[in-house]
Amino acid sequence: MSEQALNRPADSEAGMFSREYAAATTTFTAVMFLTGFAALAVVPTLPTAAKDLDGVSLFPVVAGCFVAASLLGGVLGGHWADRSGARRPLAAGMVLSVVTLLVSATSTSIWQLAAGRFVDGLAAGMVGVSVNTAIGQAYPERLRPRMLAMMSTSWIIPSLVGPPLAGLVSEWWSWRVVFYGLAVLSLLPTLALVVVLRGRSSAEEFTPSDENPSRPPLLIAATLSLGAALGQYGVSGWDARHLVFVAIGLGLLVFFAPRLLPVGTWRATRGLPTTVLLRGLASGTYFTVEAFLPLMLITERHTAAVVVGVSFTLSAVVWAGASWVQGRLLQDVPRHRMVSIGAVIMMASIVLAAAGAFEAVPTLAAAAAMPLAAVGMGLLDPCLTVLSLSHSPAGRQGYASSAMQTNQNLGQITVMALFSAVLNTFLGLGSAELTGYGAAFGLLLVPTLLIALLAVRARKE
Incomplete structure (x- = not known):
C-alpha cells in the first residue's frame, strides 16, 4: 500500500476503502470465506471419516491435533510476518491448506487423517495470524474495525451452507469428495492471493522493527503444542494414567506459555x-x-x-x-x-x-x-x-x-x-x-x- 494512501485524511477513507484497497480487501474476504467454509464443512465430516477408517476410538486424537498444531502455526506465521511482511506466511498458509485437504482426502488410515488435521491446524494458525497482521500493516487504524467486521461477515454463508452441504455429500457420495471439493475451491483464492500480494513491495507493505527476534521460538511453540495435546487427553478420564498426562501437560503449559506471551x-x-x-x-x-x-x-x-x-x-x-x-x-x-x-x-x-x-x-x-x-x-x-x-x-x-x-x-x-x-x-x-x-x-x-x-x-x- 502506498505511503500517500496511508496518509490520507480520515474524511476520505471511505472512498479509499472502496478503491485503493479494493483488490486486497476482496482477496482477504475470499480467503476468509473459503477458510470458514472449509472449517465448518470439515468438522461434521470427520466422524464419518473416522468410522470409515476404523478409527473411532482415536477420534479425540484427530480432533485435538488441529488445536495443538494451530499454536505452532500461529507462532511461525507471526514471527515470519514481522521479519518479511504478512504476504509470505499468508500465501504459504493458504497453499498448505490446499495440500492438507488432499492429504486428508487420500487417507488410508486414521493416523493419516490425524496427520492431515495437524497440518491443517498449522496452516490455519499461519493464515489467522497473517490476516490480522496484514490488516495491521496495510490499513490505517480507523479502517481496521471495518475490515475485521468484514472478515466476520464472510463466515455467514459458510455457516449456513457448509455443514448441511458437507453432510449431504458425505451421505450421498463420499466424505473424501468433501475434502477434494474444498481443495479445488480453495485453489483459486490461493492463487489470487499470491498474485495480489506479490504486486506489493516489502517497503510498501510494512516497516520491520529492529526488535524482531532473528528466529521464531519454534521449539518452545512445539513443546507448548505437546503440552496442550497431553492436557486435552488427560482430562478425558480420572484414572492414574490420565492424571499423569494432566500433570505433564499442565507443567509444560505453565513453564513454556509465558515465553510466547507479552511480559505481564x-x-x-x-x-x-x-x-x-x-x-x-x-x-x-x-x-x-x-x-x-x-x-x-x-x-x-x-x-x-x-x-x-x-x-x-x-x-x-x-x-x-x-x-x-x-x-x-x-x-x-x-x-x-x-x-x-x-x-x-x-x-x-x-x-x-x-x-x-x-x-x-x-x-x-x-x-x-x-x-x-x-x-x-x-x-x-x-x-x-x-x-x-x-x-x-x-x-x-x-x-x-x-x-x-x-x-x-x-x-x-x-x-x-x-x-x-x-x-x-x-x-x-x-x-x-x-x-x-x-x-x-x-x-x-x-x-x-x-x-x-x-x-x-x-x-x-
Whole structure:
C-alpha cells in the first residue's frame, strides 16, 4: 500500500476503502470465506471419516491435533510476518491448506487423517495470524474495525451452507469428495492471493522493527503444542494414567506459555498484555459454551438435534451481525468499553446456560444462550484485535497477532479443562448430571466478570 494512501485524511477513507484497497480487501474476504467454509464443512465430516477408517476410538486424537498444531502455526506465521511482511506466511498458509485437504482426502488410515488435521491446524494458525497482521500493516487504524467486521461477515454463508452441504455429500457420495471439493475451491483464492500480494513491495507493505527476534521460538511453540495435546487427553478420564498426562501437560503449559506471551500477560499489565489475556478468557468461555451446551441439551434435556443446529447457525449469523455493528454503527465508541459490554452480554448468556440445568426452564431458553454469547463475542472479539494492533510497535504486529492466537488456544484448552474437571467431580460425587452442568456453567461467570472488570486496562491511552 502506498505511503500517500496511508496518509490520507480520515474524511476520505471511505472512498479509499472502496478503491485503493479494493483488490486486497476482496482477496482477504475470499480467503476468509473459503477458510470458514472449509472449517465448518470439515468438522461434521470427520466422524464419518473416522468410522470409515476404523478409527473411532482415536477420534479425540484427530480432533485435538488441529488445536495443538494451530499454536505452532500461529507462532511461525507471526514471527515470519514481522521479519518479511504478512504476504509470505499468508500465501504459504493458504497453499498448505490446499495440500492438507488432499492429504486428508487420500487417507488410508486414521493416523493419516490425524496427520492431515495437524497440518491443517498449522496452516490455519499461519493464515489467522497473517490476516490480522496484514490488516495491521496495510490499513490505517480507523479502517481496521471495518475490515475485521468484514472478515466476520464472510463466515455467514459458510455457516449456513457448509455443514448441511458437507453432510449431504458425505451421505450421498463420499466424505473424501468433501475434502477434494474444498481443495479445488480453495485453489483459486490461493492463487489470487499470491498474485495480489506479490504486486506489493516489502517497503510498501510494512516497516520491520529492529526488535524482531532473528528466529521464531519454534521449539518452545512445539513443546507448548505437546503440552496442550497431553492436557486435552488427560482430562478425558480420572484414572492414574490420565492424571499423569494432566500433570505433564499442565507443567509444560505453565513453564513454556509465558515465553510466547507479552511480559505481564497473566498479571493483566496495562496495554497489550491485558488485551492478550482477555482474548484467552473470552475465547475459552465462548467455545466451552459452544461445546458443552449442545451436549447437555441433547443428552440430558433430550432436545431435538434440529434445535441445536438452528442455534449453531443463528450464532454464526448474529456474531457477524454484532461484528458489523461494532465496526460501522459503534465505531466511535472506545474499544475497551465495547469489550466490557460484550462481556456483560456473555455473562447473561451463561446465566441462561446454567438455568438450562433445571427442568423447569424451557430448552429453547437454554438454547438461546449460544446466540446470545455470540452477540457478546461479535462485539468484543474484533475490538480486542484492534486494541492489540494499536498497542503493537511498528513492525511487531505479527508478534501481537501470534500472542493473541496463542492465548486464544490456551484459553480454550484451559477453560474447557476446568469445565470438564468440575463436571466430572460432581459426577464422581454421585450428583445428577444436570447438577454438574449447572455448577460447571456457573464457573464460567468468573472469566467473563474478569473481562468486564479488566477491559479498562486494555484501553488505548
